[in-house]
Amino acid sequence: MVEGLITVSAPHIPLHEPALQLRDLWLRLGREVILRGVNLDVMPGEGITLLGENGAGKTTLLRLLASGLRPTRGEGRVMGFDLRDSRAVREYIHLMPVDAGLYPDLSCTENLEFALKMHGQSGDVASALRRVTLEPAASRRVRFLSAGMRKRLALARAHLLARPVTLIDEPFANLDTAGRELVLELLGELRAGGVTLLIAAHEPELARQVAPRALRLAAGVLHEE
Numbered sequence: 001m002v003e004g005l006i007t008v009s010a011p012h013i014p015l016h017e018p019a020l021q022l023r024d025l026w027l028r029l030g031r032e033v034i035l036r037g038v039n040l041d042v043m044p045g046e047g048i049t050l051l052g053e054n055g056a057g058k059t060t061l062l063r064l065l066a067s068g069l070r071p072t073r074g075e076g077r078v079m080g081f082d083l084r085d086s087r088a089v090r091e092y093i094h095l096m097p098v099d100a101g102l103y104p105d106l107s108c109t110e111n112l113e114f115a116l117k118m119h120g121q122s123g124d125v126a127s128a129l130r131r132v133t134l135e136p137a138a139s140r141r142v143r144f145l146s147a148g149m150r151k152r153l154a155l156a157r158a159h160l161l162a163r164p165v166t167l168i169d170e171p172f173a174n175l176d177t178a179g180r181e182l183v184l185e186l187l188g189e190l191r192a193g194g195v196t197l198l199i200a201a202h203e204p205e206l207a208r209q210v211a212p213r214a215l216r217l218a219a220g221v222l223h224e225e
């Protein structure tokens, strides 16, 4: 693939229906009710910044959209598929978790190769590492990377996969100024390629540059900002 050129890879992308849809969605974890009747419509290609105080439920909402948690009540669809159908949902979605979600005993190259293989995709791993300035650390195991380097690697993976719906948890945390610029550049390219992007962040002024529609979670309820 040419550097900087994104192609959204998916079995089938229906453009006329919401990429993400939640209807009166409730989620209880243990004794705590985290989401209280959340409604959401996100059209394909939209960019959403998800805001909220620490503990508001942003990560939980991303995990739910990625089919990693089951709703207690209510309905949800990802690219038309029921949220409970995790197999179908995972065909379309990629979640970059706050801790990067990498395999610590695999090298940078191996982590990216493995991610591509899991999705049946091909891609230029060396050029992806070069984009995030990790080429010199290509063969280093992830457990020996700094927090910022892990974030860069996770970003390279999200960019390489370019799943139709990409959920990113706190992309700017642990990054230096150049790293933050890189996040904006790579996520901007994903959006330009048609990816539906949802970013949970505490830096609205940065996130909204690539994901202009802002939503806020407060007391378990989602509002337009």
Ligand SMILES: Nc1ncnc2c1ncn2[C@@H]1O[C@H](COP(=O)(O)OP(=O)(O)OP(=O)(O)O)[C@@H](O)[C@H]1O
Binding pocket: 029, 030, 032, 034, 052, 053, 054, 055, 056, 057, 058, 059, 060, 061
């Ligand atoms: N597995 C779990 N079991 C019970 N409660 C949980 C679990 N995971 C998260 N929570 C609770 O859900 C609430 C929301 O947490 P979440 O991590 O989604 O918040 P957040 O908005 O992402 O916060 P931050 O900005 O600090 O990252 C918190 O009160 C947290 O304690």
